[in-house]
Amino acid sequence: MGDSSPARVPASEQAEPLEPGEEIRQDTASATDDPTAADEAPFEPSGSGKLLRSRDLLTSSEASASLAESPGYVVVWAGERKSGKTTLTAELYERHRQGTASTRFVGSRTLLGLEERMHPARSASGRVKPHTPRTEQDPEGRDILHFQVQDGEQGPIHLLFGETPGEVFKRIRDADLPPDDVPLLARADKLAFLLDGEGLADPGRRSMIASSAQLLIRRFRDAGLPESRCQTMLVVTKLDQIEAAGENAISYLDKTEKRILPKLREIDSDAKLLRTSARGETSSERGLDELMSWLLDEPAIDVDEELPELPPASRRLQRLRQPKGLR
Amino acid sequence: MNIVMIGPRSAGKSSYAVGLHSGLVNEAFAGMKLVDTLDPVGYLNAGQELLAQCRPVARTNVEVPDSVALIVSASGAEHKISIPDRSGEVLRFSQDLREWDTDLAGDLGQADGVLIFVNPMAENFKIGAPVGEAGQQLPGEDDDEGEVPRPWNESMTPSDVRIVDALQELAQLISRAVMPVGFIVSAFDELLDVHATPGGWLRSRLPLVVDFLETNADQFPSACFGVSVQGRAFAEGVGPDDDEPDPWDRAWALDADGEHVELCEPLAWLLRQGAEISRVA
Amino acid sequence: MTDPIPTDLLDHKLPDWYRATIVDVDGDLIATRKAAIEDLANEISLRDAPGVVAYAHNRIKYGKGLINWIREAARRHDGAFAGKYTELEPRVMVACAIAHRMASKPNDNVSIALALMCLSASFRGFTSAIKSQKLSPLARGYLLSASETARAGYRRSSTTALAGVKEKASSLPTFSEDAGSQPSSAQMAEWTSGAVAVIQTLARRIDTIDRGIAKLSQATAADLDQTGWLLDEYCEIAGKPWAGVAKDAAPIFAATELAAISDTAGLANAPVMLKSTLVKAGQDPSAKGDSLGSVTKTGQKLDSWPESDGHDLLPLLAAVGAFRELNGKSGWRALAEKRRGGGNFTSVSLIDVAEQGHRELLVSRVLSHG
Numbered sequence: 001m002g003d004s005s006p007a008r009v010p011a012s013e014q015a016e017p018l019e020p021g022e023e024i025r026q027d028t029a030s031a032t033d034d035p036t037a038a039d040e041a042p043f044e045p046s047g048s049g050k051l052l053r054s055r056d057l058l059t060s061s062e063a064s065a066s067l068a069e070s071p072g073y074v075v076v077w078a079g080e081r082k083s084g085k086t087t088l089t090a091e092l093y094e095r096h097r098q099g100t101a102s103t104r105f106v107g108s109r110t111l112l113g114l115e116e117r118m119h120p121a122r123s124a125s126g127r128v129k130p131h132t133p134r135t136e137q138d139p140e141g142r143d144i145l146h147f148q149v150q151d152g153e154q155g156p157i158h159l160l161f162g163e164t165p166g167e168v169f170k171r172i173r174d175a176d177l178p179p180d181d182v183p184l185l186a187r188a189d190k191l192a193f194l195l196d197g198e199g200l201a202d203p204g205r206r207s208m209i210a211s212s213a214q215l216l217i218r219r220f221r222d223a224g225l226p227e228s229r230c231q232t233m234l235v236v237t238k239l240d241q242i243e244a245a246g247e248n249a250i251s252y253l254d255k256t257e258k259r260i261l262p263k264l265r266e267i268d269s270d271a272k273l274l275r276t277s278a279r280g281e282t283s284s285e286r287g288l289d290e291l292m293s294w295l296l297d298e299p300a301i302d303v304d305e306e307l308p309e310l311p312p313a314s315r316r317l318q319r320l321r322q323p324k325g326l327r
Numbered sequence: 328m329n330i331v332m333i334g335p336r337s338a339g340k341s342s343y344a345v346g347l348h349s350g351l352v353n354e355a356f357a358g359m360k361l362v363d364t365l366d367p368v369g370y371l372n373a374g375q376e377l378l379a380q381c382r383p384v385a386r387t388n389v390e391v392p393d394s395v396a397l398i399v400s401a402s403g404a405e406h407k408i409s410i411p412d413r414s415g416e417v418l419r420f421s422q423d424l425r426e427w428d429t430d431l432a433g434d435l436g437q438a439d440g441v442l443i444f445v446n447p448m449a450e451n452f453k454i455g456a457p458v459g460e461a462g463q464q465l466p467g468e469d470d471d472e473g474e475v476p477r478p479w480n481e482s483m484t485p486s487d488v489r490i491v492d493a494l495q496e497l498a499q500l501i502s503r504a505v506m507p508v509g510f511i512v513s514a515f516d517e518l519l520d521v522h523a524t525p526g527g528w529l530r531s532r533l534p535l536v537v538d539f540l541e542t543n544a545d546q547f548p549s550a551c552f553g554v555s556v557q558g559r560a561f562a563e564g565v566g567p568d569d570d571e572p573d574p575w576d577r578a579w580a581l582d583a584d585g586e587h588v589e590l591c592e593p594l595a596w597l598l599r600q601g602a603e604i605s606r607v608a
Numbered sequence: 609m610t611d612p613i614p615t616d617l618l619d620h621k622l623p624d625w626y627r628a629t630i631v632d633v634d635g636d637l638i639a640t641r642k643a644a645i646e647d648l649a650n651e652i653s654l655r656d657a658p659g660v661v662a663y664a665h666n667r668i669k670y671g672k673g674l675i676n677w678i679r680e681a682a683r684r685h686d687g688a689f690a691g692k693y694t695e696l697e698p699r700v701m702v703a704c705a706i707a708h709r710m711a712s713k714p715n716d717n718v719s720i721a722l723a724l725m726c727l728s729a730s731f732r733g734f735t736s737a738i739k740s741q742k743l744s745p746l747a748r749g750y751l752l753s754a755s756e757t758a759r760a761g762y763r764r765s766s767t768t769a770l771a772g773v774k775e776k777a778s779s780l781p782t783f784s785e786d787a788g789s790q791p792s793s794a795q796m797a798e799w800t801s802g803a804v805a806v807i808q809t810l811a812r813r814i815d816t817i818d819r820g821i822a823k824l825s826q827a828t829a830a831d832l833d834q835t836g837w838l839l840d841e842y843c844e845i846a847g848k849p850w851a852g853v854a855k856d857a858a859p860i861f862a863a864t865e866l867a868a869i870s871d872t873a874g875l876a877n878a879p880v881m882l883k884s885t886l887v888k889a890g891q892d893p894s895a896k897g898d899s900l901g902s903v904t905k906t907g908q909k910l911d912s913w914p915e916s917d918g919h920d921l922l923p924l925l926a927a928v929g930a931f932r933e934l935n936g937k938s939g940w941r942a943l944a945e946k947r948r949g950g951g952n953f954t955s956v957s958l959i960d961v962a963e964q965g966h967r968e969l970l971v972s973r974v975l976s977h978g
Contacts (some may be wrong), residue, residue, distance in 0.1 A: 053495075099534030160631065303739075
């Protein structure tokens with residue numbers, strides 16, 4: 001889907017001179033979509049003090065307001081820098097703008113935050129290749145992106161995506177930071193360990209990518225994370241780059257998955273595997289429908305214990321009223 | 328009933344106000360009659376004059392917003408309709424600066440219904456194409472280090488996101504539980520070659536908006552219309568033909584399914600919604 | 609003995625129960641919510657108990673009448689609380705409050721009403737707003753424990769009355785035996801006060817015995833009534849032997865008769881007694897039951913059932929009320945369904961219908977004390 005063609009500028013866009021006696025006021029600004037155009041009429045809005053939501057991400061407390069309203073899940077992509085964490089979130093959102101999502105968009109409390117993160121992947125950014133900005137630690141603890149979706153007839157679900165910088169996962173991998181010191185990791189309802197496809201496609205980097213993922217999973221396991229009701233998945237990102245690198249890369253991926261998935265299944269026996277491609281040379285994406293399905297899948301929850309048994313009758317009179325066959 | 332028309336500059340708000348007024352004055356609508364006009368309507372009459380000469384209606388000047396109050400009869404009842412016609416700049420700057428303009432916030436706070444205008448032919452209609460689409464000539468460096476030649480700011484928000492943002496923020500601003508939204512695609516005569524129906528156009532070009540309106544239908548019941556106040560494209564410098572219809576007969580509107588409706592139908596729909604909301608309440 | 613619900617249930621379970629509505633489970637927010645939940649638990653009134661339980665089980669319409677109360681409690685600890693009745697969090701708070709009330713006030717009409725209504729919710733197939741919480745096991749456990757406490761009978765004191773009197777008497781002042789000395793007013797006052805304390809000790813012991821005997825007598829009488837009923841082959845309401853009572857009629861007649869002679873002490877045994885009576889009536893208690901079918905068969909003979917406008921958690925009362933109003937004529941079933949908030953019953957057995965009938969009659973009695 002591209003921008004509308006600017007070939008025909010409607011006549012209404014052209015400024016008209018005033019006829020004598022005409023009461024219509026002339027527009028002095030020219031039609032342009034460049035917001036910094038010098039010939040636009042200067043405008044000073046009379047601010048009411050009532051603010052619209054900014055591009056800021058949400059704090060945990062603000063994100064809780066979404067969950068307080070209706071069901072939702074906290075999603076954590078666990079991976080080092082450039083593994084594709086923010087890209088996954090941004091692309092899951094963007095699909096709704098493109099009309100290719102299997103779910104419907106209900107709203108977002110961080111709409112501009114999502115837009116900011118998608119911007120480098122758009123032509124308006126001036127880039128030739130799509131890119132996602134690096135995530136930095138927010139000093140105010142604003143590290144959650146949000147949007148809400150609806151799948152079929154089910155009720156809408158909030159998705160709260162942790163924007164934890166890759167550096168944090170590197171420190172966890174290096175045993176420099178315990179995972180349970182990062183509150184969002186303990187809280188996650190959906191935890192996906194990312195395997196960077198671009199790295200796996202590079203013979204000089206792939207072994208470190210594989211090794212890092214194993215180490216990260218081990219650190220989580222040793223910290224007793226994730227909680228039992230958290231669903232986990234091993235997600236391969238940038239699959240298109242692996243495929244473009246040839247048979248050896250694909251074979252290495254197969255081997256790596258076979259090695260790592262069992263480790264993940266030691267902490268979650270139902271852990272799944274998914275290969276994804278958010279952006280490719282042909283803009284084709286793969287695996288994102290399945291990924292969204294998994295995000296919306298309701299986890300099995302351990303419910304409280306069953307009905308207590310009736311106590312054994314302690315007196316003859318009571319035993320009479322509790323005939324053996326009916327106890 | 329207070330109706331607020333919102334949309335960016337050149338979205339067709341003023342044109343629609345002119346077309347609506349001229350149709351009411353000249354009794355062009357079976358479903359709606361003009362009972363009285365409560366505000367000066369000089370600018371609307373001037374707009375009608377332009378349309379009669381096959382010239383487009385010029386944009387509203389940003390510094391002096393107009394408002395029109397009319398009394399109309401429709402669906403067996405009389406309704407007082409107040410329509411502030413604020414410049415598209417007011418909404419755009421509110422969104423870019425992330426602070427509601429006082430007058431616009433006041434209008435929306437009192438509103439019983441909203442008409443959202445979008446003109447796909449306007450230059451400021453942006454979809455936000457992805458990088459690398461075939462046929463695009465793009466400036467900028469191929470920079471793997473992540474340089475972004477044009478860093479993001481709020482003014483770069485695409486049109487569909489602006490609409491959703493406006494509605495989300497409206498929900499925070501108002502105290503009403505339900506706000507009907509009439510969605511008007513202006514200059515629909517320019518789109519008929521490709522899109523037979525306004526609903527089809529909306530679903531194809533603004534799926535995010537469709538999703539938002541459908542999943543929030545409890546709060547924002549909506550209807551979509553395609554409108555052509557001019558009735559056809561005007562050629563520059565070419566005046567009306569001898570058999571040119573009157574502007575109010577030339578203008579037309581389609582409902583979401585492409586069925587012809589009267590130009591006043593978006594307003595009539597809002598009035599019916601308002602009556603239904605009052606009845607339920 | 610059934611273990612009572614631990615009083616620190618909320619402390620242990622809150623992080624789990626509240627998890628779905630909060631991101632930071634260890635933060636300040638959950639502490640404020642805990643305080644609010646404790647307030648709510650203390651403030652639940654008998655009159656509001658049915659609505660509170662219904663709301664906790666996602667019957668959202670009941671939240672409209674409760675939300676101001678919930679907000680007030682929450683805002684005492686977090687002025688920014690802005691929950692709406694349609695949202696999830698207020699329902700979660702109320703579900704937590706119900707559990708905490710049963711845990712913290714074990715011998716309390718409100719707790720009994722809450723427990724009975726939770727079991728009604730289970731009969732209707734409703735689930736708690738908290739996915740990992742099932743209130744029905746808590747409720748059943750609570751009622752068992754309450755039943756045993758009520759049945760515990762009179763326990764002898766660990767000390768005798770004589771020992772108590774001797775202890776008090778030992779602190780009475782003594783007077784000099786000198787011929788010429790007279791006790792002063794102050795000395796007399798002290799002695800009198802001590803003597804009164806001795807008498808009060810005796811009086812308290814007598815009152816304790818009195819209460820104990822009354823309780824024992826009541827429990828014994830109830831026991832005998834229920835045992836007699838269990839052994840009786842005749843259904844008073846139907847006017848015929850149980851063996852001759854129609855299949856669909858037996859559950860409601862059994863529930864009605866047992867409820868008339870039930871008290872808190874009898875709650876634990878009710879399921880077994882109802883089962884026994886259904887067997888007496890020649891029915892398999894686990895056979896498929898039909899609530900509205902039961903009302904059709906019995907509606908004309910249920911004068912003892914209280915009037916009811918209907919409630920989502922009192923479906924049989926709603927059905928009986930609708931049957932009476934339309935005299936069993938066409939349309940009463942639709943009215944019954946409307947009054948119980950619509951929706952189909954989950955598949956139930958004869959014993960389920962009997963237990964529900966018994967429960968609704970007991971809860972009506974408890975609520976009428978409010």
